[in-house]
Amino acid sequence: MIAVLDYGIGNLRSAEKALQYVGADARLVSDPEQARRADAVVLPGVGAFGACAEALRESGLDEVAREAIAEQRPTLAVCIGMQLLFDESEESPGCHGLGILPGVIRRIPPGVRRPQMQWNLVEPVSRDGRSSGLLGDKGEWFYFVHGYAAELGSPADLAGTCQYGATLTAAVERGSLFATQFHPEKSGRAGLALLARFAKACGG
């Protein structure tokens, strides 16, 4: 079972339904004990970094995400869920994420509409055999909604980029952890294909 961590923010239903659509046994889970028993975890997130960090902590699901990543269970983090893997964001000074990946979340540089709210081409980064292949091997278009983006402390974590005024982090990967700044559950066929690959990596 894939647990889509439900800590009470925004639209979580689309992630659950999109995974079910591609045949995965996915469900929204708000109870940490139930989430601990899942084979794989999806950490979604919409809204502000600080509000999500706080809600995740209050739900007790932050520890579930930590354990899943530490135990190398397949984990997919999406949008603010991806940003929460880092420690800090310029969006919410003083608030702390999970601090699992090194780096900081910074405002998208000026000169473009912010937030980026559009489809964009995600180009996979060559990862020398360390890639899960979840992103696919050719560039695909995915839907983004974000005003802030990850500046990585460890370039080896980078899995994909997009161009939006500057080169932005679109996807990161480390071991069994994969994370996207874009929303695969809102990216039509390309997004469903990515989720199907994730479901397969979870063993169904």
Added chain:
Amino acid sequence: MQAVRIIPCLDVDRGRVVKGVTYLDLRDAGDPVELARLYSDAGADELVVLDITASSDGRETTIGVVSRAAEEVFIPLTVGGGIRSVDDARRLLRAGADKVSVNTAAVERPSLVAEIATEFGTQCTVLAVDVRKTGEAPGRALEQVAGSGYEVVTHGGRQPTGLDAIEWVVQGVERGAGELLVTSMDRDGTEAGYDLELLALISAAVDVPLIASGGVGTLDHLAAGFLEGGADGLLAASIFHFGRYSIAQAREHLAARGVPVRPVYA
């Protein structure tokens, strides 16, 4: 890179899609979920559902529509109409909407925009604005309205508010709107094209994404929304609902006119 969004709009009354000519004389264009899936499969970039139902039990129907759409439509969905509180917004987001748009309720109570943005984030918060050119309002002296010559109107365009449209959207962005959906009520239903002057004024005044709405009758009108109006999203209803043009035709035409769009391969 930049990619302008093609956004079919579904006006929904008691669970059915309708599209009126200047918000009167409604015609039935079918089941919203059916239509949403059709547009998604055809390569639409995003969908807007506007609930124009008057009654409150009709609104329950709309939550049901959003909920059903979330099971089979996997592109972004904005829902507007009748949202008056954070709780109204929450119910729609929980049902599967990605963004909620507020219009009249924000005019009556401007703090609503900030409340929704604080609770769910600016990226969830769309300020929809209906606008009329004040010079064209019969019987009103121009000096009665401020600056830009464009005024915010409500109630399907019948109710003037005295608010200057440009000042209103700038304030809305300050309150936390992450996107603007601007409808020209002079053009809506006329198929005479977007009000490009209005769009260009707003595009220059804010740095959040802008969706153009009201008046599309041809594919060139869509292109002008970006090329002359500076819009990031191009909304249209009747040209798509009645099958005059497909999403693919719109995309091809925009690309040929030099408008950056997402390539979609069938």
